[in-house]
Amino acid sequence: MTETSRSDDERWPGAALRATAVSRSFEGVQALDDVTIDLRRNEVVGLIGPNGAGKSTLVNVLSGFDAPTVGTVELDGQDVTRWPAHKRGRAGLARTFQHSRSFRTLSVRENVEIAAIGTGTRPREARRRADGLLALLGLDRRADAAASSLPHGDERRLGVARALATQPRYVLMDEPAAGLTEAEVPAFAAVVRSVRDDHEAGVLLIDHNMALIMDVCDRIHVLDQGRMLAEGTPSDIRANLDVAAAYLGESAVAEE
Ligand SMILES: Nc1ncnc2c1ncn2[C@@H]1O[C@H](COP(=O)(O)OP(=O)(O)OP(=O)(O)O)[C@@H](O)[C@H]1O
Ligand SMILES: [Mg+2]
Structure with a gap:
């Protein structure tokens, strides 16, 4: 356990988003098989694994867009397994989507404002919050553009701004850095750290960019064919992946 997580337990006793022994199958495909994971406030947990490993399915199950078989x-000790997504959203859980869910004809700023208003924020505060988040994510110059006009990397960051507009205590990010250029990745890593350190939220970060994952995560989970293969610090996982690569002759983590 890291120093950060110890102090978190003291500051927010029992606070965590936790999946316990979840399985989810789709007509013969075991997308999740007995998966347990927890995310505390004030930490960044990486979730990596090859395409089809079950990462997005786990985010869906955690956020209420899908139910486990x-x-x-649990959210802060309360069983939310049957809660719909919007109720979990109001309880402090937000997520981004691997594929765009923005309102294409609305402006970038309006997309963020609507996300805030959707969780009960007044319009004036929603506007203020949207402008702050667009600046944080480097999208302020695009604020008045239609969401449909954004390049892929900017679109992903708009999804992050929309999730943060609800001021979540836990935020699940499904490949938010896909589409970013190498030069843009460090600024995004700084945003993830800021969400943890300044907003004091727990971040679950899915990404195929191993440099980003190793750089920002406090802990990492490795999922493969629906099963949790390993969990540990970045250096534990780096060693584990090297062992896997040596035995299998390939990386256990697919490039996108
Ligand atoms: N709604 C669904 N209906 C049927 N099968 C599904 C559904 N959602 C996911 N699956 C299957 O479950 C498995 C896990 O998919 P999932 O999208 O969770 O993987 P992933 O780790 O997010 O992959 P990627 O890195 O490509 O995003 C895959 O075999 C996928 O085809
Ligand atoms: Mg996915």
Whole structure:
């Protein structure tokens, strides 16, 4: 356990988003098989694994966009397994999507404002918050553009701004850095750290960019064919992946 997580337990006793022994199958495909994971406030947890490993399915189950076949999801000690996504959103959980869910004809700023208003924020505060988040994510110059006009990397960051507009205590990011250029990745890493350190939220970060994952995560989980293969610090996982690569002759983590 890291220093950060110890102090978190003291500051927010029992606060965590937790999936316990969750499984999810889709007509013969075991997308998740007995998966347990927890995310505390004030930490960044990486979730890596090859395409089809079950990463997005786990985000869906945690956020209420899907229900597990078996297993439970708890939010700060409360069983939310059967809660719909909007109710979990109001309870402090936000997520981004691997594929765009922005309102294409609305402006970038309006997309963020609507996300804030959707969780009960007044319009004036929503506007203020949207402008702050667009600046944080480097999208302020695009604020008045239609969301549909954004290049892929900017679109992903708009999804992050929309999630943060709800001021979540836990935020699940499904490949938010896909589409960013190498030069843009460090600024995004700084945003993830800021969400943890300044907003004091727990971040679950899915990405195929291993440099980003190794750089910003406090802990990393490795999912493969629906099963949790490993969990540890970045250096534990780096060693583990090297062992896997040596035995299998390939990286256990797919390039996108
Ligand atoms: N709604 C669905 N209906 C049927 N099968 C599904 C559904 N959602 C996911 N699957 C299957 O579950 C498995 C896990 O998919 P998932 O999208 O969770 O993987 P992932 O780790 O997010 O992959 P990627 O890195 O490509 O995003 C895959 O075999 C996928 O085809
Ligand atoms: Mg996915």
